[in-house]
Amino acid sequence: MSGFKRSTLRAGVLAVALALGGAGSALAADLRLGLAADVSSLDPHYLNIAPNVAMSAHFFDALVNVDADGKLVPGLATSWKAVDATTWEFKLRQGVKFHDGSDFTAQDVIFSLDRPAALTNSPGPFTAYTRQIVGKKIVDPHTVRLTTAAPYGPMALDVSSIFIVSKKAVEKASTDDFNNGKALVGTGPYKFAGFKRGDRIEAVRNDAYWGGRSAWDKVTFRIIANSAPRLAALLSGDVDAIESVPTADLSRLKRNDKFRFEQKISWRTIFWHLDQQAGPSSFVTDKAGKPLAKNPLHDARVRKAISLAINRKALVERTMEGLAVPASNIVAPGLVGYNAALKVDAYDPAAARKLLAEAGYPDGFALTIHGPNDRYINDEQVVQTVAQFLNRIGIQTKVQTMPLSVYFGKARNGEFSMALLGWGTLAGDFGLRTLVGTPNQATGWGTWNWGKYSNPAVDKLIVSSLGSVDQSKRDGFAKQAAALALGDHAVIPLHHQYATWAMRKGIKYTARTDEFTFAHQFSPE
Known part of the structure; x- marks a missing residue:
């Protein structure tokens, strides 16, 4: 399709949708998000690309999380410190449960840090974040120490990229077991409900989440890689918010008072x-x-x-x-x-x-x-x-x-x-x-x-x-x-x-420097 035809189609879609005024039902307890890139796997250690990582954060937690400004904040570890130049100590959050009701333990941490190296068929491994760790020690049920062969400063940032899985649920699992939900047992704010590759991922709220209940009972992530259909889905009310707003339409959209925007470098x-x-x-x-x-x-x-x-x-x-x-x-x-x-x-x-x-x-x-x-x-x-x-x-x-x-x-x-x-x-x-x-x-x-x-x-x-x-x-x-x-x-x-997000009036989102779209960080206005 020529550039002229694409532009004409986009303009037509925009005009019709703006005329509809973003028609849709009143804001419900379900959230529908339009994502700009496909999610190829729900295994949090298989392929280190942004769409997969962002989706994993809904089902799993890391020891250390990252806030909207790129700063490190507590996750499954409440604190961390350098004991010396080659030893880092992490204090684990107590009382955390996996989605199946089992306890989060130090053994799950050690298993999760070991697992990326075991996935030898990974097309984009997470091992850059784990290779420097030469020793792992459980000091007590709520304390883990990680040692490196040489002095190493950014350990907390490294482990922020490794999601913690349930050893019991994952030990004998394949990557396919994550995609069908069998092994997708985490501590994150949502539980797995369904995955139709290239189309959608469905999740339901984890009411026992240690970080507090999400505002949404159910979230549907629609995979809409093409800009024009993603925009049309927002404007027609098929989704409540989208990421990666098409640049050609942004200024016109901003004149429609039925939508709001969030942006960040x-x-x-x-x-x-x-x-x-x-x-x-x-x-x-x-x-x-x-x-x-x-x-x-x-x-x-x-x-x-x-x-x-x-x-x-x-x-x-x-x-x-x-x-x-x-x-x-x-x-x-x-x-x-x-x-x-x-x-x-x-x-x-x-x-x-x-x-x-x-x-x-x-x-x-x-x-x-x-x-x-x-x-x-x-x-x-x-x-x-x-x-x-x-x-x-x-x-x-x-x-x-x-x-x-x-x-x-x-x-x-x-x-x-x-x-x-x-x-x-x-x-x-x-x-x-x-x-x-x-x-x-x-x-x-x-x-x-x-x-x-x-x-x-x-x-x-x-x-x-x-x-x-x-x-x-x-x-x-x-x-x-x-x-x-x-x-x-x-x-x-x-x-x-x-990074730009567009959403219907009635919901809000804090723009993130990492461009990730997190359902649990949307909230009603």
């Missing part, structure tokens, strides 16, 4: 991974289509040229329609490791062409760039826009986009030369370890380092940052690592997204 940074291996790259050729013996993207001058070719101001204002800010870091402003001294690369196509010539490509080369078309705000348009910028400096650029379900697997296998990724993290050293750290299966480093970038000096600074219990020292090392890696254009940041 997201932790998610959108950036490019570039294949940095020296040999031929799959989607780099000369302009006649002949593969090149050497990979131009291996040269830091070429990577810098690509960055200078991108007009981020225009990208944010036009393609993103104001729902983003240009990025110079891989973490959002205000988070640990954000380096304010790093400036957004200026748009300078003349300098970009000069760098290409210095690198031995005065006439450029041909490149196909890849991205998803159903994951990030205007992702397909972002890829198209960047292709236009690269064409202007002599890089003959083609575009291929595809659904996330296909794209991620190919990208992680290194099948692309230049691939778009969005990543959200609450700390710079975490993001750097995962995205640009030298890949190492034994340590879990570089699990999302699609470009295979490797710099021992960057790795050393990340180790120093992660090993600092002192927060100020940790922040300083993380900033140094970011300066070195991004100065090398290990990845090319584009922008930080705004």
Whole structure:
């Protein structure tokens, strides 16, 4: 479908729905949410991607939770402290019950921390958060100590990513047992009621939840990845709220007093991974289509040229329609490791062409760039826009986009030369370890380092940052690592997204920097 036809369809949907005025029944005790991305698994340790993590938080708790501003708060642990540089102690919440009525225990914590390493078939493992733990000790029924081989500061942040499951319910379970509900026994605010893959997930309130009862008896999560149907579902009253509001319709929607909005600068940074291996790259050729013996993207001058070719101001204002800010870091402003001294690369196509010539490509080369078309705000348009910028400096650029379900697997296998990724993290050293750290299966480093970038000096600074219990020292090392890696254009940041929710009047939601949509944090006005 052409862009004109898509725009016309969207405008027609919006006009009809606005005419209906968001018709629907009065607010009931059931909540219906329109989600923008598919949930591929309900196993909380199987695939570390945001849609799955957000859904797991409804059924499970972690030892440490994260509030709307990205700050750590108590979860199943009421407190934590560093006993020494290699030992962390967590005090467990007492009186917590799993959905089946059994007691939450220290044994469940140990089992849950061990389980990610046991899932050897995971396409996106959680082991980066558990590999550093070399010892686990139950001090008493309500105290657990975790030890590391070397000093390690961000233990609490690590365990905030590991959901606690019932050892009894899960010990012999498969991932399929979670998807059918058999093993989906947590301590979270909702209990499992049904899962129809690609369509909906249903949950009912856990009346015994330690954090207090949700306002909603039942929640239905509708999977509506396409923007126009998701918007239509809100406006017609089929759902009560949606995430990822289509940018093209936001200003018109805001004029309708039957809806309200919540927005926040997201932790998610959108950036490019570039294949940095020296040999031929799959989607780099000369302009006649002949593969090149050497990979131009291996040269830091070429990577810098690509960055200078991108007009981020225009990208944010036009393609993103104001729902983003240009990025110079891989973490959002205000988070640990954000380096304010790093400036957004200026748009300078003349300098970009000069760098290409210095690198031995005065006439450029041909490149196909890849991205998803159903994951990030205007992702397909972002890829198209960047292709236009690269064409202007002599890089003959083609575009291929595809659904996330296909794209991620190919990208992680290194099948692309230049691939778009969005990543959200609450700390710079975490993001750097995962995205640009030298890949190492034994340590879990570089699990999302699609470009295979490797710099021992960057790795050393990340180790120093992660090993600092002192927060100020940790922040300083993380900033140094970011300066070195991004100065090398290990990845090319584009922008930080705004997260936007729209909902019917009568309900409210506190916008979250992590972009997660949590049913239990919606409430009646």
